[in-house]
Amino acid sequence: MKHLLKDPTLWRDGAYIAGEWLAETPHGRYTLRNPVDQMVLAELPRCRETEVRHAIDTAHEAFGPWRRLTAKRRGEVLRRWYELMVENREDIATLITLEEGKPLEEARGEVDYAASFVRWFGEEATRVRGDLIPGVKDTQRIVILREPIGVCAAITPWNFPAAMITRKAAPALAAGCTMVVKPASQTPLTALALAELALRAGVPAGVFSVITGNDTRDIAGELTANPLVRKLTFTGSTEVGRLLLAQAAQTVKKCSMELGGNAPFIVFDDADLDAAADGVMLAKFRNGGQSCIGANRVLVQSGVYDALAERIVERMARLKVGNGLEPGVQVGPLIDDAAVRKSQALVDDALAQGARLLSGGKPHALGGCFFEPTLLADVTHGMRVAREEIFGPVMPLVRFDTDDQAIAMANDSEFGLAAYLFSRDAARIWRNAARIESGMVGINCGLISNEVAPFGGVKQSGLGREGSHLGIDEFLEVKYLCWDGLESV
């Protein structure tokens, strides 16, 4: 598959630790497979505690020299990394599609999104400011410094193999921190290509390392127990986030968590229904439904329920399912068999409880990990498909009559990541956006992620924010100097 890359040297199958490619470990290798047909893509070295400890030690050594560079210089290195990502857009996109399965056009979009964080935080590096506060005596000044926290550990998911790394690494490096990344074991090749580009961009050895392996508990155990790691940044499921928070508590690490979601997509009766149908297609079927901010349940006001369902059925009939490398494909395979089984179980549960199948409903004729884009009507709030994170191409339509009912259903969840509202009435939008318990609200739009906006959730969807001017704060500590003995002026 290496031959699919314009620059085959971006195909890296060793761990990248302390500025070197590690081809072997004493623990052997694990096999990486393509989700389309389970063909072997690569054999990667299995790292465990020893290799992780080495990466952490060198990240600790590299921290001093890296933080002492001027912010401007760190920004320049990040700018070069960004440019290299743009120049190699097609190859990174190909790697994403090969190991994750999303259509190539979406993968290109992910590369643009991933690169945008590197550019943005390269610029933000020079905008980290301190503060000066008058003291409590006339001879005193209170000086506030904002300093890089130190060695950071990042654990990332497979669904956005490039962007979930750069959304963490770019602000960390911009702030002057160093980072050890453990990408999902299903998508290491993209992470390793990013490491190769970081090396070419002049990111010094030890500042950015990538661990490979599927001995996940060992790797994460060392990352969370090692006292040299001062910050843990995680994106993944709420279940694993809880475990990692408990582990990181032993050494009281600063933590940020981007966790699961159950986004309500609410369509009021005064909405532009074509815009709502276009929006929900984007919010649901991007990455085959495997997005944390994907529309999980679509709440539709009774008066427009049938009309919206009709518009969605029409649009779904035009969706092309297939191998993401083929032109025109819009929905790729799910990541693995377990994901197919989960989609099927949620559909079966809903049908058994009285939901109506409007389209799809079973594994796709293509076989493997493909599942048919599925639309379910007459779903009720209590069904599993409306309460659990689906992470598949299954769209449940739930009916409501009043705004209060919609908001009560939307908020009756442990999650609070994203929500979407469609209405033409600005007062109604304002009122309901204020009542929704979520970190992000899309209003009359189905795509809300970009580098300038703060991404993150409330409740059990997470802690902290990524992106925007706030994202760098997660990698900075506040130090205050109480400076006395100055002249009174």
Ligand code: NAP
């Ligand atoms: P996951 O199972 O939680 O895995 C995420 C990462 O955690 C992977 O690197 C995984 O490693 C690692 N991991 C798994 N079990 C672990 C354990 N017991 N101890 C330590 N680390 C462990 O999640 P996923 O299936 O990859 O991703 C889907 C989830 O991510 C969804 O819930 C989605 O909502 C969430 N997500 C959230 C955001 C956000 O910004 N809020 C963005 C994207 C995804 P292995 O790969 O080696 O198992």
